Amino acid sequence: GQNPLFPRILGHEAEGVVESVGEGVIDVQPGDHVVPIFTGECKECPHCLSEASNMCDLLRINTERGGMLHDGHTRFSKDGKPIYHFLGTSTFSEYTVVHVGQVAKINPEAPLDKVCVLSCGMSTGFGATVNVAKPKKGGSVAIFGLGAVGLAAAEGARVCEASRIIGIDLNPNRFEEAKKFGCTEFVNPKDHNKPVQE
Numbered sequence: 001g002q003n004p005l006f007p008r009i010l011g012h013e014a015e016g017v018v019e020s021v022g023e024g025v026i027d028v029q030p031g032d033h034v035v036p037i038f039t040g041e042c043k044e045c046p047h048c049l050s051e052a053s054n055m056c057d058l059l060r061i062n063t064e065r066g067g068m069l070h071d072g073h074t075r076f077s078k079d080g081k082p083i084y085h086f087l088g089t090s091t092f093s094e095y096t097v098v099h100v101g102q103v104a105k106i107n108p109e110a111p112l113d114k115v116c117v118l119s120c121g122m123s124t125g126f127g128a129t130v131n132v133a134k135p136k137k138g139g140s141v142a143i144f145g146l147g148a149v150g151l152a153a154a155e156g157a158r159v160c161e162a163s164r165i166i167g168i169d170l171n172p173n174r175f176e177e178a179k180k181f182g183c184t185e186f187v188n189p190k191d192h193n194k195p196v197q198e
Contacts, residue, residue, distance in 0.1 A: 005066045008084035009076060011091030012038040013120045015112045018103075025100045033108045035119035038087035040102035054127075059101045061087065069099055117148055125152025130160060140164040143183070146174040151181045158182025168196070 018032045028034060040059030047053040047060075055061075058069065066084030067074045075097040076083035076090070090096045106115060125148070133156075135141050141157040143150050146169040157165045158181065167175060167183035175186045187196055 003064055005064065005084050008066060008086050009090035009093050009096070010086045011093070012036070012087045012089050013116045014089070014091035014096075015106070015115045015119070016096075017112075019095070021100070027100050028103060028105055033106050033110065033112065034103040035106055035115060036089040036091055036096070036098055037102050037104055037119055037123075038089050040088060040099060042101050051131075056101070059088065059099060063087065068097065121148030122152045125149040125154075126156040126159075129153045129156025133157075135160045135162045137161040138163045140166065142166045142168060144168045146171075146178045146183070151178060154178060154181040154183050 013036075015033070015035050018028050018030050018034055020030055021028060039054055039056070039061055041048045041054065041056050042058040043049075045057035047055050047057055063086075065088065066082075066086075068085070069088075074082045074084050076085070076093075085097075088102045089098055104119075106118070129135065129141070129152075133141070135157055137160065139160075139162050141153075141162045141164065143153045143157070143165065146154070146167050150167070150169070154165050154167060162182075164185065165183045166185050166187060167178045168187045168189065169175070169178075170188060170190055172186070172188050175183070178186070189196055
């Protein structure tokens with residue numbers, strides 16, 4: 001953010017079990033398994049009601065915000081001094097406090113030690129491909145970087161039935177794994193002495 005706020009609890013990917021809920025919360029209840037989402041949904045604003053955007057008027061990404069929305073105060077402290085929130089999730093903690101619009105309920109049988117990537121990496125890559133890029137069946141897709149987000153983007157392209165899914169990465173060790181997510185061919189820019197498009 002433009003105005004760094006410290007001390008704060010960082011982190012935005014996680015998974016967990018709801019311990020308690022605030023007054024009026026009906027979407028989740030104690031015992032529910034959830035993943036936090038740093039781009040939340042109020043489910044009421046024009047963005048949340050649109051299929052074209054997920055930039056909620058209330059819960060959009062805000063690196064400047066250090067407290068809870070309804071009162072601006074933090075729920076964390078040490079020795080009586082405030083520790084601020086981060087992206088509304090603050091997941092580098094055993095416990096956190098989030099707005100109900102910033103959690104998604106998941107299947108309780110999903111392994112909690114693996115689902116944290118759903119709260120950012122998977123949803124970001126897959127969603128960007130399926131909901132924004134929307135590749136046509138039989139089309140070509142190029143994915144720059146084959147980390148968690150890139151692999152999720154490849155999976156999205158595979159689901160959209162793209163015929164060529166070109167994985168581009170400086171680390172050729174990632175290519176074999178990327179085949180499992182739909183990549184059909186690969187480019188390592190280091191292997192070329194002129195721009196790849198040439």
